[in-house]
Amino acid sequence: MPTRSAYLFLLPALLLYLTFVAIPILQIVYFSFFDWDNGIRGGFVGMDNFARLGGDRVFLAALGHNAIWVILTLAFPLMAGLLLAAILAERSNNTRRWLGAIYFMPRTIPLVVAGIIWGWIYNPLFGLLNYILDGVGLGFMAGAWLAEPSSALLSLNVVGAWTFFGFCVVIFLAAIQSIDPSLYEAAEIDGARWWRRFRDITVPLLKNSTLFLGLYAAIEAMRFFDLIWVTTQGGPGYSTEVLTTHIYKTFFLVGDFGYAAVLSVVLLIIVLSLSSITFWLLKSK
Amino acid sequence: MSNLSRHIQTVVLFVFAIYALAPVYLVLLASMRSEADLFSGPLSVPWPINIENYRRVWQESGFSVFFLNSLKISASVTVLVVLSAPLAGFAFVKMQFKGREALFALFLAGLVVPAPSIIVALYGNLQALGMIDSHLGVILPQAALLMPFSVFLMRTVMQDVPDELIEASVMDGATFFQTFLRVVVPVVRPGLMSLILIVFLFSWQEYLLPLVVLQTESLKPLTVGAASLQGRYGVDYGGIAAAGLIAFAPLVALFLVMQRSFVRGISAGAVK
Amino acid sequence: MQRLISISVGAILAAGSAAAETAITQWDQFSQSGITAAGPAMDELIATCKPALDGVSVLRTVAPSIGIRDSYRLAVSAGKTPDLAYTWPAASVLAGYARVGALAKLDKYYDQYGWPQVNEFYKGRNSYDGHIYAVPMEQDLMGVYFNRDLFAEKGISVPTTYAEFQAAAEAFKADGIVPVSFGNRDRWPATNTFSLILGLTVGLQAEQDVFFGDTAWTNAGFKQAAENFQAWASDGYFPRGFNGIGYDEANALFLSGRAAMTITGTWVLQDMIRGADKFDMGVFMMPPMADGVAAGTMWGEGSQWQLSSTTSAEGQDAAAAYLNCLLSDESRKVWVQKGHTVTIGTTPEELAEWGADPVVQEFFEGGLATTETNFYDLHTTLPESVTQVLYPELQRLVGGEASADEFLETMQAAWEVAIANGERWIP
Numbered sequence: 001m002p003t004r005s006a007y008l009f010l011l012p013a014l015l016l017y018l019t020f021v022a023i024p025i026l027q028i029v030y031f032s033f034f035d036w037d038n039g040i041r042g043g044f045v046g047m048d049n050f051a052r053l054g055g056d057r058v059f060l061a062a063l064g065h066n067a068i069w070v071i072l073t074l075a076f077p078l079m080a081g082l083l084l085a086a087i088l089a090e091r092s093n094n095t096r097r098w099l100g101a102i103y104f105m106p107r108t109i110p111l112v113v114a115g116i117i118w119g120w121i122y123n124p125l126f127g128l129l130n131y132i133l134d135g136v137g138l139g140f141m142a143g144a145w146l147a148e149p150s151s152a153l154l155s156l157n158v159v160g161a162w163t164f165f166g167f168c169v170v171i172f173l174a175a176i177q178s179i180d181p182s183l184y185e186a187a188e189i190d191g192a193r194w195w196r197r198f199r200d201i202t203v204p205l206l207k208n209s210t211l212f213l214g215l216y217a218a219i220e221a222m223r224f225f226d227l228i229w230v231t232t233q234g235g236p237g238y239s240t241e242v243l244t245t246h247i248y249k250t251f252f253l254v255g256d257f258g259y260a261a262v263l264s265v266v267l268l269i270i271v272l273s274l275s276s277i278t279f280w281l282l283k284s285k
Numbered sequence: 286m287s288n289l290s291r292h293i294q295t296v297v298l299f300v301f302a303i304y305a306l307a308p309v310y311l312v313l314l315a316s317m318r319s320e321a322d323l324f325s326g327p328l329s330v331p332w333p334i335n336i337e338n339y340r341r342v343w344q345e346s347g348f349s350v351f352f353l354n355s356l357k358i359s360a361s362v363t364v365l366v367v368l369s370a371p372l373a374g375f376a377f378v379k380m381q382f383k384g385r386e387a388l389f390a391l392f393l394a395g396l397v398v399p400a401p402s403i404i405v406a407l408y409g410n411l412q413a414l415g416m417i418d419s420h421l422g423v424i425l426p427q428a429a430l431l432m433p434f435s436v437f438l439m440r441t442v443m444q445d446v447p448d449e450l451i452e453a454s455v456m457d458g459a460t461f462f463q464t465f466l467r468v469v470v471p472v473v474r475p476g477l478m479s480l481i482l483i484v485f486l487f488s489w490q491e492y493l494l495p496l497v498v499l500q501t502e503s504l505k506p507l508t509v510g511a512a513s514l515q516g517r518y519g520v521d522y523g524g525i526a527a528a529g530l531i532a533f534a535p536l537v538a539l540f541l542v543m544q545r546s547f548v549r550g551i552s553a554g555a556v557k
Numbered sequence: 558m559q560r561l562i563s564i565s566v567g568a569i570l571a572a573g574s575a576a577a578e579t580a581i582t583q584w585d586q587f588s589q590s591g592i593t594a595a596g597p598a599m600d601e602l603i604a605t606c607k608p609a610l611d612g613v614s615v616l617r618t619v620a621p622s623i624g625i626r627d628s629y630r631l632a633v634s635a636g637k638t639p640d641l642a643y644t645w646p647a648a649s650v651l652a653g654y655a656r657v658g659a660l661a662k663l664d665k666y667y668d669q670y671g672w673p674q675v676n677e678f679y680k681g682r683n684s685y686d687g688h689i690y691a692v693p694m695e696q697d698l699m700g701v702y703f704n705r706d707l708f709a710e711k712g713i714s715v716p717t718t719y720a721e722f723q724a725a726a727e728a729f730k731a732d733g734i735v736p737v738s739f740g741n742r743d744r745w746p747a748t749n750t751f752s753l754i755l756g757l758t759v760g761l762q763a764e765q766d767v768f769f770g771d772t773a774w775t776n777a778g779f780k781q782a783a784e785n786f787q788a789w790a791s792d793g794y795f796p797r798g799f800n801g802i803g804y805d806e807a808n809a810l811f812l813s814g815r816a817a818m819t820i821t822g823t824w825v826l827q828d829m830i831r832g833a834d835k836f837d838m839g840v841f842m843m844p845p846m847a848d849g850v851a852a853g854t855m856w857g858e859g860s861q862w863q864l865s866s867t868t869s870a871e872g873q874d875a876a877a878a879y880l881n882c883l884l885s886d887e888s889r890k891v892w893v894q895k896g897h898t899v900t901i902g903t904t905p906e907e908l909a910e911w912g913a914d915p916v917v918q919e920f921f922e923g924g925l926a927t928t929e930t931n932f933y934d935l936h937t938t939l940p941e942s943v944t945q946v947l948y949p950e951l952q953r954l955v956g957g958e959a960s961a962d963e964f965l966e967t968m969q970a971a972w973e974v975a976i977a978n979g980e981r982w983i984p
Binding site for chain 2: 003004005006007008009010012013014016017019020021022023024025027028031080083084087088091095097099100101102103104106109110111112113114116117118121128162165166167170174175193194195219222223225226229230243244247248251252257260264265267268272274275279
Binding site: 037058122123124125126143144145146147148149232233234235236237238241249252253254255256 | 627630631634653656657740741742744796797798799800801802806810941942945948949950952953956958959
């Protein structure tokens with residue numbers, strides 16, 4: 001039954017959302033066409049701000065790092081989550097409950113704090129990681145982790161994975177538990193080993209969850225900021241620069257509002273396209 | 286399954302448990318070390334256990350104030366969201382109105398909007414509204430940014446409410462609002478609990494908004510306080526570790542106690 | 558790296574009760590420990606200078622020394638500029654605030670109070686478009702802190718030439734001691750180090766030719782300076798992973814006795830003196846690094862007091878009178894004795910007379926001996942847009958990711974853009 005009171009029900013949520021999210025998005029787009037000086041809006045400059053994107057090495061590097069982050073996340077925490085969930089699904093309720101909680105726990109830690117903790121673990125002077133490597137006779141593997149362009153992004157991704165793999169376990173576990181148990185029983189009667197059951201039943205039936213988590217990971221990889229800001233601030237050089245840190249620096253440190261708006265528009269276009277793809281894929285199933 | 290492969294699987298489970306727990310354990314050790322000597326023995330168990338770091342951080346570095354600020358901000362965001370998102374979710378599932386699809390799509394789009402991408406405009410707007418350097422300037426945008434997810438979650442939860450219940454109530458002459466309060470809310474109580482926990486968690490974890498909106502030290506929440514400690518104590522890792530624990534321990538405790546609600550909320554919508 | 562933040566927002570003085578009384582918000586960096594740890598001196602001077610305020614109260618916020626630069630920018634763009642702030646850096650960044658009208662002109666207060674210690678050099682650094690906008694206070698200098706015990710143990714004497722410095726560094730390295738403690742995770746420390754190397758490699762005049770003239774960054778002298786800096790890293794003068802070591806951590810490494818030297822400024826004197834309890838610490842001035850370059854060091858005012866243009870006229874008058882009191886001869890003595898902070902115009906003789914710590918005396922005797930040839934701090938000379946390019950580029954240069962030529966080309970490109978945008982500051 002159609003009803004007008006629906007609009008009243010929507011009003012509080014809509015009002016907040018429009019004021020502090022939707023309208024700012026439109027403003028960002030508008031801002032990107034103007035010249036700015038220390039926060040004061042100047043004249044209309046058309047696409048001039050956008051034209052700077054192509055020649056901006058930092059932007060291109062940042063975009064690349066965002067992409068690498070997505071790939072690393074798909075390769076490690078997502079896969080690990082799938083495997084762990086499949087193993088856990090066959091364990092007792094207690095094991096599942098406790099290990100699930102332990103795996104998920106890092107996710108409850110604010111990324112800022114995770115960054116501080118891991119920054120200390122990685123510290124080249126008195127970091128715990130090098131200390132432990134030295135202690136177990138693997139001193140030759142000790143490195144400068146966040147200080148080397150070659151290892152900085154990868155080392156940070158280990159921190160990102162730390163907060164994410166448990167989330168994947170929880171989602172996959174819920175999905176596995178919704179699979180009809182008779183499928184597994186039939187396979188067992190046929191003599192299928194664990195690995196084959198995993199490959200032939202679990203994986204195909206988790207396609208939707210995997211897709212969801214994969215795109216979720218991709219969107220998160222575009223959005224994250226805290227972890228990098230408290231550890232490397234994008235350095236050394238530009239080796240851990242991502243779109244969000246580039247926006248932050250352009251806006252708050254340089255004060256170039258127009259170009260920061262352009263970068264924001266680019267970021268929005270990317271995440272909105274990614275989410276449209278997700279919904280379209282999930283819907284078409 | 287063969288014993289061997291089961292043992293291997295157990296080892297895998299164990300290794301990942303260490304991965305998850307070790308950093309937290311190390312921080313706990315460091316926070317209780319009386320004199321954190323940077324250059325020796327970070328792995329030895331501190332004895333006697335020492336809470337001086339906690340006392341110092343709590344009393345002298347203002348973490349008691351940061352803690353209260355985090356509590357105030359997160360609680361306010363949660364209240365705002367809980368007062369508005371379930372209503373919207375209900376409307377989207379159980380009510381017919383013009384523009385329903387379009388409005389839902391509008392919310393869906395917001396599901397992925399990163400705070401850094403709108404901060405440029407948000408900052409100017411908050412300034413115009415006189416909300417810079419005030420808790421309101423953090424609370425309102427944060428509630429708004431969490432709104433799409435919350436509406437989405439509530440819509441999923443509300444789908445499980447039987448239509449007959451609602452129809453019966455409306456037939457009895459109750460308004461939609463009365464029906465919502467008396468019939469729907471009791472049924473979706475577990476879903477609401479999940480919403481409360483997740484929104485509280487997310488707003489407690491927020492860093493960028495308070496970082497840029499709040500300038501007065503006595504207004505800042507734990508995340509910003511903990512990040513600024515990094516240089517503030519220089520190399521006093523005992524103090525930093527204690528501060529980190531203060532910043533995340535409540536969340537971990539909350540999660541462990543309310544695990545079921547958390548998991549239900551997080552997996553709602555993802556699995557189906 | 559942020560610095561102390563005590564929440565002493567409420568250090569409210571003055572008569573308190575009067576309802577309509579004016580209050581001035583003050584942001585400063587004088588914390589109880591760390592960089593510019595002159596908190597006790599500030600507390601005492603606020604009490605001393607209370608009469609100068611004529612009933613106006615001061616609402617004080619202690620902001621982190623590093624963070625204040627960004628918080629102040631945010632406050633200005635939010636239209637919440639604090640009435641009175643002790644922030645940094647002057648010159649280029651100050652010019653940006655003056656350009657958008659955020660700051661009050663102080664010309665009339667200079668006429669009224671004189672402030673003779675602020676000579677033409679400092680006036681220039683605090684001016685924009687013919688008007689003066691700030692009052693510099695602290696005298697900042699760069700020098701080399703060294704571990705006298707380690708030097709004595711290895712039989713190494715204080716270097717007076719660059720070759721001797723290099724020989725000393727090699728000797729320490731051979732003994733497994735880090736020659737120069739250095740940490741650049743916070744991104745800004747390398748700018749100070751490079752400013753020093755640059756000045757000692759090309760000299761003051763060559764710097765001015767680039768910063769205020771038409772010479773490009775891509776010149777032979779600048780290239781030599783960039784190569785010198787890079788060589789220190791590749792020759793193993795710095796600890797492993799310096800780009801991942803925090804500024805405080807580098808200082809701690811030096812204070813632990815595991816590094817022979819660290820090159821930084823007077824702004825950490827208090828912490829260094831307090832922390833050097835295991836060995837005898839000294840300071841020397843880095844010798845010139847090329848033939849024909851005069852001895853000198855990087856200097857500047859560190860931070861400066863500035864007033865908001867939105868403050869009421871009577872508030873501005875009171876703040877100026879208060880500043881005048883903070884800069885008086887009696888106050889200078891308090892800054893030195895209670896804050897280990899040396900204000901501009903204080904002579905080495907006065908430091909001796911007032912019983913300043915020997916390390917403080919050593920530092921200022923060395924640094925103030927070459928006032929004619931002391932050179933610029935890039936932080937205070939470059940516009941923010943160029944500084945934000947310099948930070949990552951220096952990490953790349955020292956980390957060996959970019960060659961000296963690539964570094965200078967990138968800097969020149971950023972420099973040209975800034976000039977085209979009218980951001981260049983010229984005294």
